[in-house]
Amino acid sequence: MEVFQKAKAVKLRSHLDKYLVADDDRKKVRQSRNGSSRRAIWFVELVERKSNVIRLRSCHGTYLTATTESFLLGMTGNKVLQTEPEMVYDLKYEWEPITDGFQVKLKTWCSKYLRANGGTPPWRNSVTQDDPHVTSTQNWILWDVEAVDVSETGSVKDFMSSVSSLSSLSDEAFDSEPASPMSVISTNSPRLSLKQFSHINSNKFRSAMELFRNAKTVRLRSHHDKYLLAEEDEESVTQDRNGSSKNARWTVELVPNSDSIIRLKSCYNKYLTASNHPFLLGMTGRKVTQSRPQRLDSSLEWEPVRNRNHVKLKTRYGNFLRGNGGLPPWRNSVTHDIPQRTATQDWILWHVDVLDIHVQSPGDKPPAPQTLSYSDSLDFSPRSPSLVSIISEKFSRQQSTDSNVSSPPKVDGRTIYYHVAEENGDVDDETVEGYSFTFKGNGVDELTRKLKEETGLDGVIVCTRSPLNGKLYPLRLQLPPNAIMHVVLVLSSSEVAEEFSKQGLL
Template sequence: MESFNKSHAVKLRSHIDKYLYADDDQNTVRQSRRGSSRRARWFVEFVEGKNDAIRLRSCDGKYLTATDVAFLLGMTGYKVLQTEPDEGYYWKYEWEPIQDGFQVKLRTWCGKYLRANGGTPPWRNSVTHDDPHKSSTQNWILWDVEAVEAWASESVSVLMSSRSSLSSLSDEVLGSEPVSPLSVISTASSRFSSKQSFSNKFRSGMDLFHKAKAVRLRSHHDKYLLAEDDEESVTQDRKGSSKTARWTVEFLPDSDCVIRLKSCYNKYLTASNQPFLLGMTGRKVVQSLPQRLDSSVEWEPVREGTQVKLKTRYGNFLRANGGLPPWRNSVTHDIPHRTATQDWVLWDVDIVEIQVQSPRPKSPPPQPLPHVDSLELNPSSPTPVSIKSGEFPRQESADPNVSSPPKPDGRTIYYHVTDENGVVIDEAVEGNSFTFKGNGVYELTRRLEEETGLEDIIVCNRNRFNGKLVPLRLQLPPNNASMNVIVVLPSSKGQFLP
């Protein structure tokens, strides 16, 4: 439900980057790339007495409705329409949001899901409610939720368009006494804000920065957020012991859910509005020292298990990119749209220095804090121990040359990626690496797809006798020695052994 607590209105984007669209006939619903249109906006109503159900109302004031009419005779999908509220059939307008990673599934009254269909006409761009019966259609019921702001007049227009008793909000604002549009928006805002505060109580990741004076941020790729020596750019690197991987934490006096991060060059981690690459969604993250500290240098930690996501004022997240150059080792702020990149916005927080407060007279001796990293500790700080997100206390070496925590059991996989002609770039140089615990080629392939952001790859190694690339089969060698593999695209023209 938390995805719908962010705004009065949302846009729902399907797996093919199209938006749920209320058609001009005020009856049908389809998918469209016109995400900027008001017809891609859906106003959210919370169902009175139910904590797990919402209604979605179009710009015409009609409800998104899961009907029992077959989309095509003999097929399983049923029509989804926008309809006027009909007393006695309230359940047809109710949708249960189910979180699936960073996306949601919307379940209907009959246990089916809102589904964005692909393929050829008449399925193309259609929207039905159904169950995905094939593995290739599992993503068709997943939706990205984008919070949008609506003008007051538009919100009032939608609320006034239907005098239904479905929503308690409608009862309040559509009574016998005249009300002003501002009072309508005020009533709606108070309801949303109360639900938002309830949700934020459990989502905050501020506890991971509790008493932290300086931290390191480790990405999904086991690399650290680094401030480059040009005092402007930000990248990822494995040099966790470097002073450039150290970020000083500043807490805002007027907020208990936002922090600032300052590099060793006394510049702030900043979410700029400059695109990282023209035509792409990601925007640059830089070091800056603005004359006036604004919200571009503010980050909201959002807890995700034992890790944290750092959210910007735009609703994007600090993202550690993988894949090929120029994406490799870059850092942007964005929203992950693919399942393979969902973990790219997750960070482990390593505390390298804690806030030290003067002890009060006759106070009991402080207990050792779990997991405070011994790297670059202030001499006046307590005994060097290390704090890591969600781990149990363990003693760490004070050796400043230690750049990262001990790796778990498993083998180290080093990999290179070929170009379209099957040529391996910089094969003589050590490739990127990660720790892999499994023995199956299928699991390794899925992991490499996550690491590179590529799909339908072929995992190969090089034949030591003739130098050709040979696809891996079934199982990896039983020992846990490190391996060098080469990732090949299916469209590559490289030659393989039979």
């Protein structure tokens, strides 16, 4: 509730990394990846008679409304719409924020929750109010709250009138200028420029990038007053009180075309990596390692999020870098996770010591990140050292490197990146790497079963794109001998699957 009391406007991001948006028809509410759109902004109104209840008003002046109308006949979810204000004190406009870890659940007047649906159409991108009973959908009612800084725009009413003056512009136009995290909107301008409007995305709770923007080298000190260390095996990452060690120094690398993402490189020239490997079987935390993959993927990327005087480092999929305490094997270990217990909430907080900075003249550009041009090793597993690291790090220790370069390391499984196609075969954001996991099998049937477990979808067809014409084709028999595969899941009930059947591909 605290963030809603301080913020005049917010954005709500679902577990699918999509934003709650109000369509221009002034009726529908759905999810969209376009968080820069004006339709993703919701203005907060506190309910005077209830200290723990809010109303959310869209850029159209309509209210987020929990209706009693069924979303689909025979299903439990009810529609969530945007409606014109009739009686502003009506309960259907009211939402009770309930904190759940670092996220929020929004409870309706009838004790249900705002839910962001996934899966197949018509559920995909829909928003309903429901009380999920299935374990796999428990996270669907959790929302990340991003405060929108309108503190210097005057009243919300004035700001909304400024927004409405831009209503004729398409949403794509709002992506034309990158947002500046520390910029504000001028109140002297009668009309907001596109650049000024993009500054609305700045979040005073997420300004931790200012610590890293000009930093060359940093140290990270955990809640346990121990430093993040890269171990000499060039794979493990731990905590230690020896902050003077070179192993505690991490080089900051800014990610191109992003104002909020960094990479951290150890003294062994390897990246801090959020792996998919569980730290302990049956536990939620996953290993954090040092690695140097052939391609710079999302597992190397961290989003600094400010928390008062500390920083949280967030992975692409919502986990946080965590310095663990307690008894062995947890003691001094480092994982990425979302802490569920109050006692471990501070374990994801880090104090940042800036050791070196980039000294630049006003016209200088930030240093370009180092690119990886080698192609000898295709293994993403942090257990397998890359050929470059073997040559660069061990050459001085051995008089001959013949044994190091004779053959690339053996590939232990392959990395599968996957997307789920729409009914017509279109894939949303296919240019992005997508979700991934390590697969050690060779058969299509085995891969299909694994993907069903990963996605929770039944009746899927595993497809790949032809390198000749870019069309989707079902995978059959054995998988190709690639260390990295990009696949697309097609629902067996979709139009594309019907087309496959007509062509005799199934």
